[in-house]
Amino acid sequence: MNKPVIIGSGLAGLTAAWALSPADCVLVTPGTLTDNAASMWAQGGIAAALADDDTPELHAADTVRAGAFVGDTRTIRRITEAATDVVGLLAELGVPFDHTADGRLDLALEGGHSRSRVAHAGDSSGAAITRTMAAAVRGLPSVQALERHTARRLLTDSDGAICGVEVLDASGAVLVLETDAVVLATGGMGALWPCTTNPATALGQGVAMAARVGARTDDLHLVQFHPTALDVPAFPNPLLTEALRGAGAILTADGERFVHELQPRDVVAAAVWEQLRAGRQVRLDCREISSVVTRFAAVAELCGAHGFDLASDLLPVRPALHYAMGGVTVDAQARTSVPGLWAVGEVSRTGLHGANRLASNSLLEAVVTGRAAADSIRGADTRWTPRVLPVDPATVVPPSAGAAVDLGEVRTILGASCGVLRDGESLEGAVDRLAELRHDDAGYVAWLVARSALLHPHTVGAHRRIDEQLETAAAQEVPA
Numbered sequence: 001m002n003k004p005v006i007i008g009s010g011l012a013g014l015t016a017a018w019a020l021s022p023a024d025c026v027l028v029t030p031g032t033l034t035d036n037a038a039s040m041w042a043q044g045g046i047a048a049a050l051a052d053d054d055t056p057e058l059h060a061a062d063t064v065r066a067g068a069f070v071g072d073t074r075t076i077r078r079i080t081e082a083a084t085d086v087v088g089l090l091a092e093l094g095v096p097f098d099h100t101a102d103g104r105l106d107l108a109l110e111g112g113h114s115r116s117r118v119a120h121a122g123d124s125s126g127a128a129i130t131r132t133m134a135a136a137v138r139g140l141p142s143v144q145a146l147e148r149h150t151a152r153r154l155l156t157d158s159d160g161a162i163c164g165v166e167v168l169d170a171s172g173a174v175l176v177l178e179t180d181a182v183v184l185a186t187g188g189m190g191a192l193w194p195c196t197t198n199p200a201t202a203l204g205q206g207v208a209m210a211a212r213v214g215a216r217t218d219d220l221h222l223v224q225f226h227p228t229a230l231d232v233p234a235f236p237n238p239l240l241t242e243a244l245r246g247a248g249a250i251l252t253a254d255g256e257r258f259v260h261e262l263q264p265r266d267v268v269a270a271a272v273w274e275q276l277r278a279g280r281q282v283r284l285d286c287r288e289i290s291s292v293v294t295r296f297a298a299v300a301e302l303c304g305a306h307g308f309d310l311a312s313d314l315l316p317v318r319p320a321l322h323y324a325m326g327g328v329t330v331d332a333q334a335r336t337s338v339p340g341l342w343a344v345g346e347v348s349r350t351g352l353h354g355a356n357r358l359a360s361n362s363l364l365e366a367v368v369t370g371r372a373a374a375d376s377i378r379g380a381d382t383r384w385t386p387r388v389l390p391v392d393p394a395t396v397v398p399p400s401a402g403a404a405v406d407l408g409e410v411r412t413i414l415g416a417s418c419g420v421l422r423d424g425e426s427l428e429g430a431v432d433r434l435a436e437l438r439h440d441d442a443g444y445v446a447w448l449v450a451r452s453a454l455l456h457p458h459t460v461g462a463h464r465r466i467d468e469q470l471e472t473a474a475a476q477e478v479p480a
Contacts, residue, residue, distance in 0.1 A: 003144070004181035004377050005165050007151045007206070010037030011126070011363060012345025013185030014133040015370025021142045023378060026177060028167055030150045033134045036199040038187045038346065039366060042126025043241035043298065044110055045118040046090070046367075047360040048083035051107055054115040056081045063361060066112040066264040067325075067354020068461035075351040078332060079361075079368050086367045087119050095132045096121050109246040110359035112264040116246075118360045123241055123296045129363060149175070151205070153399060154182060154213045154341070161384070162213075162340030180340045183373050184210060184328060188346040190223075190236070192446050193321035194415040197229050197239040203407075204445035206347035210328045211448065212399055216337040216391040218349045219326030220445075221453035224357050224462050225420050227251075227269040228284050229320035230306060237320045238302040240284055242359045247289045247296075252314070253280040266356040266462040269319040273420040276318060283314035319420050323362060325353040325462070326452070334373035335386035342376065344369035355461020395448060402439030410437065410446045418453050423467040427454040 004020065006013045009029035017027050027033075034040050049059045059080040064071055087105070091097055097119050098106040108118040121128035137143050148170040155164035155176070165177045186206030190198030211217055228245070229237035245251075245261040251268070252258070253275035259268055275282050286292050293300045293311050300310040308315055328336050328343040330350055336343050345366040352365050417430035430450040437443025459465045 002179040002181070004183060005177050005179045006183040006185055007165065008037070008185030008187060008345070009033045009035070009134070009145075010185060010187055010345060010366070011039035011130045011133055012366035012370045013183065014130065014137050015367050016183050016185060016344055016373045017137050017143045018133060018140065019371045019374030020377065021140045024142045024144070026144045026146060026179075027137070028146045028149050028151050028165070028177070030148065030201070032147050033138065033145060034130050036201045037130060038198055038202060039130045039363060040127045041197070041199065041239070042363055043123045043239060044243050044360045045108060045120030045125040046083070046087060046129065046363040047113070047118050047358065048087045048364070049080070049115070049117055050084055050087065050105055050119065051115055051117060054117050056083065058115060059083065059117060062113050063352065063358045064354065066358035067356050068266075069354065070460055071354030072351025075332065079350075079352050079365060082368050083364050086364055090129055090132065090367070093132050093136055095129050098122065108243050109262070110242040111245060111262045111268065112358045118243070120243070122298065123243065124298045126363060151186075151209065154209050156213050156338070160214060160338065162338060181377050182341050183334075183377070184341065184343040184347050185345050185370070186347045188324045189445055189449075190321040190324070192410055192414050192442060192449070193418075194411040195229065195318065196236045196321040197226055198236055198321065200236060203442050205441060206343065207327060207445050207448065208441035210336060210338065210341060210343065211395055211444070212397065213341075214338055214391050214396050215341060216329040216388055217327065217395060217448060218329045219452070220324070220449045221418065221456055221463050222325040222353075222355050222461065223321055223418070223449070224265055224323040224325060225269040225273075225319035226322035227265055227272045227319050228317040230303065230308075231316040231318040232306045234306070237318070238306065239322070240315060240317060241296065241299060244284065244286055244289065244296060244299065247292075249284055249286040249289060251282060251284055251317070253282050264356050265322075265359065266464075269420055269462075270464060272317065273319050282317055284317045285314055286310055287312060323357050325349070325355065325357055329388050330369070331387040332372065333376035333386070334369050335376060335384070335388065337386065337388045337391050339384035342373040344373050355463060395451075397438045397444060400439045405437050405440035405443045407442055410434070410442050414446050414449065417450055421464050421466045422453055423465065424454065424457065425467075
């Protein structure tokens with residue numbers, strides 16, 4: 001085997017590189033390590049059953065429930081059972097998790113959780129965790145980091161197996177890295193929507209590269225809208241962490257509370273969207289949270305940059321695309337349907353999240369899948385027998401030449417057709433128009449998303465088809 005190539009330097013990719021050591025690998029990243037990684041932006045923390053009144057079984061049950069009961073139960077059980085060890089590993093590496101006065105981990109409560117189980121480092125947990133893993137990777141002689149190199153496409157041999165990666169260096173020159181093992185760790189695709197909390201570079205590049213060489217994808221229509229993005233003219237939208245509502249923040253529409261804030265994100269986002277469609281002003285009220293500015297210093301700074309005081313102002317909010325539950329389909333070893341191709345983190349579809357991700361399960365998944373890919377690569381033999389169904393040939397569109405695509409048009413199309421609420425007529429129009437843009441990776445991924453949404457006519461979790469005429473009474477539940 002040639003040196004494995006890892007594409008992406010967020011938490012999942014860094015974990016894979018770290019776990020492969022002392023075996024050599026090449027890590028390709030468009031900037032320096034951690035640049036524009038969504039894991040750096042995660043505010044809440046990492047979920048694990050660490051409290052005396054908690055168990056991995058309860059964590060798994062909450063994950064199943066938040067995911068609208070369509071997640072893969074074996075995957076959910078496997079990853080939630082690993083969570084306590086993951087937090088322990090990260091603490092050993094030096095992540096500065098917050099502790100209570102008696103020395104225990106300070107565990108936060110977030111939406112969809114029945115227990116306080118989110119280990120955190122202030123309100124910049126993702127940055128603390130990802131930087132710690134990056135520091136560990138920088139010290140490894142086994143990792144060759146190709147910074148300021150952008151992966152452009154995957155190369156396959158006559159049998160359809162991975163044989164290389166085509167990359168562009170900082171000067172724009174094309175290089176080919178010969179390898180029979182690639183780990184995709186490219187993150188999500190939120191920047192294909194007009195409102196997102198993702199980095200502007202999150203355009204689904206990994207999904208495009210994998211799908212073009214025949215990798216199976218699933219559930220691309222299942223994307224999560226975070227209910228409390230700050231509603232300001234900025235791209236991306238600043239995120240107001242779930243932990244604010246766990247600490248007591250409430251949502252109001254024209255001054256009236258309208259939803260139970262600690263329901264799963266899809267429920268709260270739909271409720272917020274309904275109020276906005278009715279022309280009401282939705283605000284997040286954090287004024288009753290004690291020491292809110294010191295407890296949520298990063299959020300306070302974000303708000304201040306846009307003229308709001310976290311401690312005294314009512315904050316305008318709206319749903320914004322936050323996370324992709326679907327992606328490149330993988331098995332428990334992070335293997336895809338293409339021999340020699342692994343996928344980890346948000347670009348992958350593990351089945352953990354079902355139709356709606358439970359808060360603070362994403363960093364957990366990044367570490368577990370990164371380690372799984374490394375273990376699989378180290379133990380690889382000549383057989384490639386992933387537990388993944390074959391690809392749908394209709395989704396495989398090889399790269400081709402074409403005119404430059406207006407990313408603004410792609411965002412407008414997805415925002416109108418694949419937003420919080422969807423309908424068949426809008427989706428049909430989107431699929432038809434986006435089919436003309438498939439030569440471009442952004443257009444291709446957007447087409448795959450819209451096509452998947454069109455093929456799923458029933459509401460489930462974050463995929464809400466208004467043409468199905470389902471009642472949404474649960475979204476209107478208001479605590480007494």
